[in-house]
Amino acid sequence: MNKVIQVLETMATDAYLVNKENMTTFLTTAEITTEQQQAITEKNADKLAETIADLPKIISYSQVLPTEDDQQEDDNQESDNESINKLLASSF
């Protein structure tokens, strides 16, 4: 596992690290770059993200649709837009 991801996981799972001093000590011993240490201390997720070269860009939706029903689960994808439009039209 990427070291900095490991650090994030440890921070989230070890109650000992809630204490600021313990956290500082932990960071100095963690095998991460100074930049990463700084980003973590500043609680700057964007800055931390920049230090990881292959960090995937993520689109994060709630996986829910406003007109969710069985009709939409039809495999025929071409008809999906049509059925959604019908559902919407009937709702007004």
Add this chain to the structure above:
Amino acid sequence: MSGSLVCVGTGVTLGAHISPIARSHIEQAEVVFSLMANGFAEKWLEAMSNDVRSLQPFYQEGKNRNITYNEMVEAILTEVRAGKKVVAAFYGHPGVFACISHRAIKKAKIEELPATMEPGISAEDCLYADLGIDPGRTGCSHFETSQFMFYKRNIDNSAFLILWQVALAGDQSFAKFSTGRAYRQVLVDLLLEHYPSDHQVILYQAKGIAIDTMRADKIHLSELIDAELFMHTTLVIPPSEKMQPNDKVLALLADIDKREVKQNNRPKFSLV
């Protein structure tokens, strides 16, 4: 060998929320499909299994999300049908505001393939803890924001109203990454039928990773139009009215109580 599917939740905060059984399923799976809320979580998941496949590439701006979700379901089920031990890992709870796992499990069961779900800590769970809200105190209703707008709802302003995915308010195309001011105005106007414009609402975002700060911005309802919203921002609307007693029901219950007392006080006869 028959394939199987387990849909697991990894929780909201990386590392902090995953259950032991969810982790074990991920570690023992032959194929893991992932849909995480941030890049850190995706990298974290990648380290748990040799074959982690992100479902992210299915998302495209302008593409109907219903199509996207059906494609994701098919990608998952193709591997189950091929006899693989498959795990689909979703951030939060795999069954809360998460149609993919429900669709995949339903379809798998129709095809007589074993499919189950393991819960995870959801954004809703985090919301109660972070904002100090007990949904049992006044009641609480939850809606996906656009659904709340598209359909007529009975709004109870003596209970909490929580609107998810508020950044996508009013998107009828299901293909946008955000909607603008005009759409939000419609939402605000709808809410103003039930709440005063200066009613204090909360913009909430849970912590995705340990260094994130939970967002709980308090604004007036009318300020929602220009507020900074992200895909994971949730609108929390506290009650604006006190709960009103239902006198009719209370009177009926009082009658029952009286009858019960009368029955209990009646002298008891026994055959000797």
